[in-house]
Amino acid sequence: MGEFETIARIRQMAEKIGTFKPVSLGIGDDCCLLEAAGDEEFALSTDAFVEGVHFRLDYFDYYQVGVKAAAASLSDLAAMGAEPAGALAAVSIRREDAETAIEDLAGGLIETCGRYDCPLVGGDLTASPGPLVVTVTVAGRVKKGQAILRSTAQPGDEIWVSGTPGDAGAVLAVLEQRRKSKTASLPEFDSTLLGRLLSPIPRLAEARLLRQAGPPTAMIDISDGLAADLNHILEDSGLGALLFARKFPLGEFQQSVAAVLGLPKDHFFLHGGEDYELLLTIPPGVLSKDAGDVREITGTALHRIGRLTGKKGELIVQREDGRFEALRKTGFDHFSSIHSGR
Amino acid sequence: MGEFETIARIRQMAEKIGTFKPVSLGIGDDCCLLEAAGDEEFALSTDAFVEGVHFRLDYFDYYQVGVKAAAASLSDLAAMGAEPAGALAAVSIRREDAETAIEDLAGGLIETCGRYDCPLVGGDLTASPGPLVVTVTVAGRVKKGQAILRSTAQPGDEIWVSGTPGDAGAVLAVLEQRRKSKTASLPEFDSTLLGRLLSPIPRLAEARLLRQAGPPTAMIDISDGLAADLNHILEDSGLGALLFARKFPLGEFQQSVAAVLGLPKDHFFLHGGEDYELLLTIPPGVLSKDAGDVREITGTALHRIGRLTGKKGELIVQREDGRFEALRKTGFDHFSSIHSGR
Numbered sequence: 306m307g308e309f310e311t312i313a314r315i316r317q318m319a320e321k322i323g324t325f326k327p328v329s330l331g332i333g334d335d336c337c338l339l340e341a342a343g344d345e346e347f348a349l350s351t352d353a354f355v356e357g358v359h360f361r362l363d364y365f366d367y368y369q370v371g372v373k374a375a376a377a378s379l380s381d382l383a384a385m386g387a388e389p390a391g392a393l394a395a396v397s398i399r400r401e402d403a404e405t406a407i408e409d410l411a412g413g414l415i416e417t418c419g420r421y422d423c424p425l426v427g428g429d430l431t432a433s434p435g436p437l438v439v440t441v442t443v444a445g446r447v448k449k450g451q452a453i454l455r456s457t458a459q460p461g462d463e464i465w466v467s468g469t470p471g472d473a474g475a476v477l478a479v480l481e482q483r484r485k486s487k488t489a490s491l492p493e494f495d496s497t498l499l500g501r502l503l504s505p506i507p508r509l510a511e512a513r514l515l516r517q518a519g520p521p522t523a524m525i526d527i528s529d530g531l532a533a534d535l536n537h538i539l540e541d542s543g544l545g546a547l548l549f550a551r552k553f554p555l556g557e558f559q560q561s562v563a564a565v566l567g568l569p570k571d572h573f574f575l576h577g578g579e580d581y582e583l584l585l586t587i588p589p590g591v592l593s594k595d596a597g598d599v600r601e602i603t604g605t606a607l608h609r610i611g612r613l614t615g616k617k618g619e620l621i622v623q624r625e626d627g628r629f630e631a632l633r634k635t636g637f638d639h640f641s642s643i644h645s646g647r
Numbered sequence: 648m649g650e651f652e653t654i655a656r657i658r659q660m661a662e663k664i665g666t667f668k669p670v671s672l673g674i675g676d677d678c679c680l681l682e683a684a685g686d687e688e689f690a691l692s693t694d695a696f697v698e699g700v701h702f703r704l705d706y707f708d709y710y711q712v713g714v715k716a717a718a719a720s721l722s723d724l725a726a727m728g729a730e731p732a733g734a735l736a737a738v739s740i741r742r743e744d745a746e747t748a749i750e751d752l753a754g755g756l757i758e759t760c761g762r763y764d765c766p767l768v769g770g771d772l773t774a775s776p777g778p779l780v781v782t783v784t785v786a787g788r789v790k791k792g793q794a795i796l797r798s799t800a801q802p803g804d805e806i807w808v809s810g811t812p813g814d815a816g817a818v819l820a821v822l823e824q825r826r827k828s829k830t831a832s833l834p835e836f837d838s839t840l841l842g843r844l845l846s847p848i849p850r851l852a853e854a855r856l857l858r859q860a861g862p863p864t865a866m867i868d869i870s871d872g873l874a875a876d877l878n879h880i881l882e883d884s885g886l887g888a889l890l891f892a893r894k895f896p897l898g899e900f901q902q903s904v905a906a907v908l909g910l911p912k913d914h915f916f917l918h919g920g921e922d923y924e925l926l927l928t929i930p931p932g933v934l935s936k937d938a939g940d941v942r943e944i945t946g947t948a949l950h951r952i953g954r955l956t957g958k959k960g961e962l963i964v965q966r967e968d969g970r971f972e973a974l975r976k977t978g979f980d981h982f983s984s985i986h987s988g989r
Contacts, residue, residue, distance in 0.1 A: 358774050408660070
């Protein structure tokens with residue numbers, strides 16, 4: 306049983322046993338929603354960032370661990386269309402590292418949370434007998450009924466993505482190859498590309514503009530890979546999707562890495578993950594004009610890469626030569642042996 | 648530098664760098680408080696429960712890990728006088744244990760959260776390359792300005808405690824001795840006492856009644872030990888305390904364990920921790936009548952064990968023979984070598 310089946314089972318258990326009071330939205334989206342007084346809801350999300358699973362201290366320093374752990378959680382608020390309110394961080398760290406590392410780690414957390422107007426307001430600091438584990442919980446506010454869910458996409462909607470997903474995955478692949486000393490002919494990357502992996506930008510400003518322009522009918526942030534995360538929208542909305550390969554905004558670097566590793570050129574774009582870009586669905590035509598404004602204001606390009614179909618569970622890509630191909634829907638699954646080496 | 652000095656430093660960093668927007672209460676109490684619409688605040692708390700630090704799978708099964716992780720976080724809501732709204736759990740678990748253990752663990756979390764009307768509404772499930780780490784974040788609601796803080800105790804207030812702190816610590820001491828095969832002459836305990844360690848009861852009902860009766864001027868839940876947690880109130884309120892040893896509700900079991908281990912009979916009461924009982928301060932006379940009602944309704948006794956003084960930083964116990972003695976203020980410190988074997 307994989308991670309997502311397990312989560313589905315836990316969700317069933319929670320709905321059966323535990324939910325004695327109504328909450329606006331429970332397990333299964335980027336955030337849950339709790340009713341608040343007035344016309345607000347509180348969006349909450351928690352994410353564990355685990356050494357040896359999500360990162361290695363070979364290529365992350367402690368400050369960057371803090372930055373990325375915070376950014377990944379803030380990204381969940383963006384994906385719900387919520388405005389940040391505050392963050393909590395539970396840090397479990399080896400005793401011998403605590404003295405030297407904790408200030409760097411806390412600095413990364415506090416500065417990143419502060420930058421996105423989501424002050425670090427609480428936490429827990431414990432020893433760890435093993436890996437460093439940083440669990441960041443974020444709280445945000447959203448007007449009642451205006452959170453952007455995964456389950457409300459409509460057939461015919463356009464599929465858009467922010468930025469250039471795949472860069473983070475390609476950088477990670479190079480770092481992992483180097484770690485195994487398989488350095489031959491791997492492309493070099495600059496600090497901007499490295500930043501795509503180490504310090505992703507939670508797309509809160511972009512989400513704010515998208516809410517005004519659309520709003521999107523559904524939205525998710527890309528953590529497990531575009532195909533896997535799109536599939537969450539498809540499953541929760543009971544729809545299918547058709548992607549157009551010629552529309553994919555593939556950077557040169559990720560294509561070079563894919564070529565060296567013998568992978569399709571859009572491998573990292575579709576399956577890389579960790580970019581924390583926004584993937585959204587929106588009725589046809591709505592974003593055509595506004596996408597330019599979003600880019601002008603935020604510097605982030607938005608690309609239309611496909612559309613939703615009524616064919617439940619179908620995820621198809623049209624290749625540049627016109628062929629249609631079913632797409633693998635799986636991304637990073639913590640309990641799948643395929644990815645266990647990652 | 649110890650855990651609490653580190654937290655103080657992180658708090659300073661957060662206040663200096665990160666807090667760009669006002670929050671009702673930041674780092675340093677049982678919960679932080681976020682302003683909500685209307686007359687509410689949201690109380691949030693996060694706690695990591697780490698294998699090999701907070702528990703061992705020698706004497707906790709996975710279900711009990713879920714129960715205790717949930718109870719410990721719910722206890723923070725009780726200590727603030729907040730009403731539970733919802734919980735999130737981030738679980739990092741060894742891949743090879745996930746299949747068999749996750750349902751038990753989730754069951755313990757979901758049932759405990761559900762029992763206290765705090766449905767599990769979200770979470771994160773990841774692999775762990777080492778220990779099991781369960782981080783539970785709870786959210787609760789409290790009327791604006793009515794949260795019970797650590798910093799608002801007054802000189803002359805009485806100090807009260809719920810239940811019989813020390814049992815959990817004494818049971819843990821026996822289990823640890825047995826683990827090291829030092830079983831000679833250690834007292835036996837029944838399942839009720841074992842439950843004090845494995846499945847503490849978050850004192851939410853008691854806190855509700857105390858709010859109505861008092862409210863308390865300050866409150867905290869006992870996780871690190873009564874003396875250490877009382878000291879948090881003293882430091883944050885700028886006060887001292889005088890405890891009366893003859894008032895301590897010491898159970899027979901914890902006294903027996905202390906005797907065998909060559910410790911003072913109130914060692915576990917003062918320094919044991921992990922009971923998740925409430926420690927509170929309240930103006931003189933207010934609870935004298937209501938304590939009986941609390942016991943009748945909840946089954947939990949409340950004991951007056953001392954009073955607050957204006958002598959900042961002084962923590963004194965009057966022994967049964969009349970002598971005054973300064974009390975050690977430290978409890979379980981994750982980064983202190985003294986306790987690293989625990």
